[in-house]
Amino acid sequence: MTDILSDTEARKHRDARSALFERAGGLRNVPLAVGLILPLSLALVWELAVAAGLSSGRLLPPPSVIIQTLGALWGQGDLSGHALTTLWRVLVGFGLGVAAGTIAGAITGYSRGIARVLDPTVQALRAIPSIAWVPLFILWFGIFELSKITLIATGVFFPVYLGTMDAIRSVDRKVVEVGLVHRLSSPAMIGRIMLPAILPAYVTALRSGLGLGWMFVVAAEFMGASRGLGYLLIDGQQLGKPAQIVAAIITFAVLGKLTDSILVAVTRPLLRWEDRFGQRADSRAAANRQEVA
Amino acid sequence: MLSIENLSKVYQNGTHAVGGLDLSVEPGAIVAIVGASGCGKSSLLRIIAGLELASSGVVKIDGIPLDGPHDRIGVVFQEPRLLPWLTVKQNVGFGLAHLPREERLYRAELALLLVGLSNKANAWPRELSGGQAQRVAIARALVSRPDVLLLDEPFSALDAFTRADLQRHLLEIWRGSESQPTMIVVTHDLDEAVALADRIIVMRPDPGRIIAELPVNLARPRHRAQPGFDAVRHRLVALLDRRSADAALRSA
Ligand SMILES: Nc1ncnc2c1ncn2[C@@H]1O[C@H](COP(=O)(O)OP(=O)(O)O)[C@@H](O)[C@H]1O
Ligand SMILES: [Mg+2]
Numbered sequence A: 001m002t003d004i005l006s007d008t009e010a011r012k013h014r015d016a017r018s019a020l021f022e023r024a025g026g027l028r029n030v031p032l033a034v035g036l037i038l039p040l041s042l043a044l045v046w047e048l049a050v051a052a053g054l055s056s057g058r059l060l061p062p063p064s065v066i067i068q069t070l071g072a073l074w075g076q077g078d079l080s081g082h083a084l085t086t087l088w089r090v091l092v093g094f095g096l097g098v099a100a101g102t103i104a105g106a107i108t109g110y111s112r113g114i115a116r117v118l119d120p121t122v123q124a125l126r127a128i129p130s131i132a133w134v135p136l137f138i139l140w141f142g143i144f145e146l147s148k149i150t151l152i153a154t155g156v157f158f159p160v161y162l163g164t165m166d167a168i169r170s171v172d173r174k175v176v177e178v179g180l181v182h183r184l185s186s187p188a189m190i191g192r193i194m195l196p197a198i199l200p201a202y203v204t205a206l207r208s209g210l211g212l213g214w215m216f217v218v219a220a221e222f223m224g225a226s227r228g229l230g231y232l233l234i235d236g237q238q239l240g241k242p243a244q245i246v247a248a249i250i251t252f253a254v255l256g257k258l259t260d261s262i263l264v265a266v267t268r269p270l271l272r273w274e275d276r277f278g279q280r281a282d283s284r285a286a287a288n289r290q291e292v293a
Numbered sequence B: 001m002l003s004i005e006n007l008s009k010v011y012q013n014g015t016h017a018v019g020g021l022d023l024s025v026e027p028g029a030i031v032a033i034v035g036a037s038g039c040g041k042s043s044l045l046r047i048i049a050g051l052e053l054a055s056s057g058v059v060k061i062d063g064i065p066l067d068g069p070h071d072r073i074g075v076v077f078q079e080p081r082l083l084p085w086l087t088v089k090q091n092v093g094f095g096l097a098h099l100p101r102e103e104r105l106y107r108a109e110l111a112l113l114l115v116g117l118s119n120k121a122n123a124w125p126r127e128l129s130g131g132q133a134q135r136v137a138i139a140r141a142l143v144s145r146p147d148v149l150l151l152d153e154p155f156s157a158l159d160a161f162t163r164a165d166l167q168r169h170l171l172e173i174w175r176g177s178e179s180q181p182t183m184i185v186v187t188h189d190l191d192e193a194v195a196l197a198d199r200i201i202v203m204r205p206d207p208g209r210i211i212a213e214l215p216v217n218l219a220r221p222r223h224r225a226q227p228g229f230d231a232v233r234h235r236l237v238a239l240l241d242r243r244s245a246d247a248a249l250r251s252a
Helices: A008-029 A032-051 A063-075 A078-110 A114-126 A131-141 A143-168 A171-181 A186-222 A229-238 A242-271 A279-292 B041-049 B087-095 B101-113 B130-142 B159-177 B190-196 B229-251
Strands: B001-009 B016-026 B029-033 B058-059 B073-076 B147-150 B182-188 B200-203 B209-214
Touching: A063 A078, A063 A242, A078 A114, A078 A143, A078 A186, A078 A229, A078 A242, A114 A143, A131 A143, A131 A186, A143 A186, A171 A186, A171 B073, A186 A229, A186 A242, A229 A242, B001 B041, B016 B041, B016 B209, B029 B041, B029 B190, B041 B073, B041 B147, B041 B182, B073 B130, B087 B101, B087 B130, B101 B130, B130 B147, B130 B159, B159 B190, B182 B190, B190 B229, B200 B229, B209 B229
Parallel strands: B029 B182, B029 B200, B073 B147, B147 B182
Antiparallel strands: B001 B016, B001 B058, B200 B209
């Protein structure tokens, strides 16, 4: 967040950071494609090993078979159908979770009083591994869309709630005073000071929420679905089709990455002002948070 | 005319930061406030600015009691406190949201011109040096043409060269503005007090109050080698010394 330090201190930080930045510059110039070397080589080795008869490739099919399967699934219009179903579930669950998490987090962030009433309960609920809700959600909402979306929204809710509450609480009092001396009305204070100040932390919270949404959609689709990528996973397991499983996993990865990138791209213009070490540190932090969650 | 009558501030933890302080400042005057750390200078300024409630007493502008932040009062803090998500020009225009866009931008540009930073109008605050950032903060406070400008140790975080530069700048801007605002500058730099002020107020803690006042009748523009400068400075040192001598007696 905006650390408003004393002036010289702030400058010292800036200098230290730009020095770090320059040192990392060597790495920054490496083309992005180098990240592909390792997975592509592994895939190639596996392909050759199966071709040479060193392995049957029955449990883990070689890349060529997976690509064929992906192609076949796509050709039948199956893959896009399943992927769209899953994507739709994630987006609806994400939307609901974000709305609920933002509202609840905004209220507890603003009001210590309400936080004292509400937050302990939310924290207690958060301690429950969300998958443990599955049986209850099925009893309450049936095995169709409602229970799935509720589960996904539950997963998305917590990081968004926590992120919003923390972000609001950690807005620098000094920045708020700038708003006060300019006599901002409450709506203007929210719009012109609070919202921009919390935006970076909020976007991070949204990204964590989205990551959890993708995790929970798998659990949701395991609880009896007839469509969706999770269904493809179960179906592949029951019918002994590992290529289909891997194809579904790859589609998950692509969609997860794609939606995250879209979220980042949409919010980037709003965060141009940030003074940060770099995107690299960003995504690492986001990834760590996801693991923790 | 800014007048402060019998102003007291007791914080919730019982600290008696300001105790029964009276002060009037005629329009357009520059008043410096000096005194040991903790003697209530910032508390006094924050009450005038409307950021802190007085425990008793009133602050009036032209006889009208203030009850919160006021649009005739501008504030420059010790840190620039620029909003990092706004460009320099947007920061300067922050307090002009009620004006039409053109007028707002025109005034912001004019203010930036005054502080010599037109070329940074579209920069982000993070791209400024400490001195530049504080100049932007001064421009932001001046752009709404306040009658009273409060500055709480505005240059104390800067190196000596930048500080002298900004003092000169501040006076130029002050002289150049169409209605010269009253300025109240808190500082712990005695040279700064003598260089800027028409009157120097010396405060003492427990509770914060005024123990002495020193008029400065030196010609402007002032500089440290000017005849009379050192004399004023010496009297100030003596006043502050008496203060610390008293404090030593009291704690013995
Ligand atoms: N928000 C606060 N709550 C409690 N005590 C405070 C607060 N702000 C300042 N004080 C106390 O009031 C006294 C005067 O502080 P301050 O006005 O900051 O002095 P100065 O600016 O002259 O150094 C000090 O003893 C300080 O500890
Ligand atoms: Mg102070």
